[in-house]
Amino acid sequence: MSSVSIKDIARVAKVSHSTVSRALHNSPLVRRETAERIRRIAEEMGYRPSAVARSLVTRKTKTIGVVVTTIADPFIAEVVSGIEEVANDHGYSVFLANSNADPDREIKVVHSFHERRVDGILVTASRVGALYMDHLSEMKVPIVLINNQHPGEFVHSVMIDNVTASRAATDHLIQLGHRRIAYIGDQFGYQSDTERFAGYRQALERAGLTFQPELVVHGDGKPEEGMRAMERLLALSPPPTAVFCYNDMTALGALRVIRMRGLHVPEDISLVGFDDLFIASYTEPPLTTIRQPKRQMGRRAMELLLQLLRGENSQQTIWMQGELIIRHSTAPPR
Amino acid sequence: MSSVSIKDIARVAKVSHSTVSRALHNSPLVRRETAERIRRIAEEMGYRPSAVARSLVTRKTKTIGVVVTTIADPFIAEVVSGIEEVANDHGYSVFLANSNADPDREIKVVHSFHERRVDGILVTASRVGALYMDHLSEMKVPIVLINNQHPGEFVHSVMIDNVTASRAATDHLIQLGHRRIAYIGDQFGYQSDTERFAGYRQALERAGLTFQPELVVHGDGKPEEGMRAMERLLALSPPPTAVFCYNDMTALGALRVIRMRGLHVPEDISLVGFDDLFIASYTEPPLTTIRQPKRQMGRRAMELLLQLLRGENSQQTIWMQGELIIRHSTAPPR
DNA sequence: TCATAGGCTGCACACGTTTTCAAAAGCTGG
DNA sequence: CCAGCTTTTGAAAACGTGTGCAGCCTATGA
Incomplete structure (x- = not known):
């Protein structure tokens, strides 16, 4: 280890360790020349104060x-x-x-x-x-x-x-003319899921669209479950024309199964994510989403x-x- | 703050702090019942040892x-x-x-x-x-x-x-029948880039393919520069039939411009990445790549x-x- | 009963700082 | 040249823990 301490410096500077401590803190209590001398010596000796010792007292x-x-x-x-x-x-x-x-x-x-x-x-x-x-x-x-x-x-x-943001996301879909809009949530009971779902419902209500429970399915915030959820939605007749996903990861999974079914985004189904992860701008097509700062x-x-x-x-x-x-x-x- | 110390425990247990210290370390030096009593008291008082004090002495x-x-x-x-x-x-x-x-x-x-x-x-x-x-x-x-x-x-x-892995990646392309294989590197001079490039060249040489400098371009390990690099490659005549990218991020950029040009992966151009980031399995098409553990x-x-x-x-x-x-x-x- | 050994316990110091307090040194003015 | 003030310095305690050493207590055996 051999790390040099305040006392080592004191010894070579021929002062007390208190003075060294003060000099290193630019305290006005120590004479200027002495302080500079001490600081020089400290520098030369490669002194690094010990945060642990300091923490103990402060x-x-x-x-x-x-x-x-x-x-x-x-x-x-x-x-x-x-x-x-x-x-x-x-x-x-x-x-x-x-x-x-x-x-x-x-x-x-x-x-x-x-x-x-x-x-x-x-x-x-x-x-x-x-x-x-x-x-x-x-x-x-x-x-x-x-x-x-x-x-x-x-x-x-x-x-x-969450509520305002999801409402905005859903509004966007509504304004594009969608009427049959699904929601793929996170695990049931999570607060952020509840809130995002609430925003989705609010948007629907305000637009006078009736909420349809069959259009709400749950994933777990990861792509795999996003795929499962999307499969369930595609099995509906008719399937939704737009899907709002709990997050981008879920959307990633949804996107994949839509493509596997030979369908196209956004022509056949519109997709919205949440988070704006880096990848959202590099999917095919680039993903419309809610950016979290x-x-x-x-x-x-x-x-x-x-x-x-x-x-x-x-x-x-x-x-x-x-x-x-x-x-x-x-x-x-x- | 009011965090309880070893001395506080000592006081209520009516022993010295040394005994407390030993008791908490299960030292055989302290009588079993005393040790247990001390540990119980410590527990009750919600004692948490101070790592900083300990660090100072140890x-x-x-x-x-x-x-x-x-x-x-x-x-x-x-x-x-x-x-x-x-x-x-x-x-x-x-x-x-x-x-x-x-x-x-x-x-x-x-x-x-x-x-x-x-x-x-x-x-x-x-x-x-x-x-x-x-x-x-x-x-x-x-x-x-x-x-x-x-x-x-x-x-x-x-x-x-890096060398072995890139050689494997390039070999894979060669075995598929590609002869005109490009490499999009990282910034010039980085060691990992140099090594991956070396693997690429080795594979070419061993297969008896002549190295063509025009097929090597540099990005910066991020998608944007990957796009630029890919554009340069597509401007070649004929363009490469396969591209080995320094990493997945670069491949992401390359993939995008290929698609923007109306071309298809892998039909028109094969693409290989490096790293196996999470996203590699969710691109369209899913990306062949080198997995780093x-x-x-x-x-x-x-x-x-x-x-x-x-x-x-x-x-x-x-x-x-x-x-x-x-x-x-x-x-x-x- | 006493010496002794062994099991427990406490004292004191150390770790590297910061900071209070007292004291030394230097300075000013009479 | 000295009182009194200011500037500068040092001594010492404290922070919370670990540990070597000395000493106490108890039990054991003679």
């Missing part, structure tokens, strides 16, 4: 914990990228932990963050279990949730306005956390708006 | 630093996911930092890791600057590189065998690092093999 680690279901999810990765950006800009380092949506692991993660004495926590998991939540709040540290279920139970979070959401969440860390009490939840991105997977029905 | 933080260009890159995210998995299983927490390939930021990151006294470092950046490297090795901590340039200058790394590479890298942390000196670089995944973007030429 009781701040300048560290935050980020828990995600899996960083391999492109949506989450983008959010985390935004988080990390502003965290780093403010001198915070981020601990990353995957929970894999496994309750045991979630608890392990929270404990590890607790023991590491992180200053704050950011959570972007699709749902947080009640138990998990208890462990979280037990550690008296600011917590900010991103797109989480049951935000009300937590104090702070940044959320996408992913990186921005990460940034805002971290900024909110910073406010809390500064002791400022700020708004409870920040609402972000999705944006309808019209590409080429939607067109008027035949 | 001089180990059980922490590793992972530096990536950007976690938003799906390839990298998958690798990191593997890293985090085994790190967590072994009680290590991971600090994640994006360098954005910005030299200043790279240096900042390394300094921050140094100050945090991470036990080891994992780097998965496309290239590490020389300067950056100096800073890295300055801190006398085990470092493992993943798919990095100039691995020779570092001691330990895990690498994909991304998560596995992350796991192996972390395992290697763990060995080094245990003081075992192990092999210098671990070579991983890519796997040719044949989907539907390749077929015999017309």
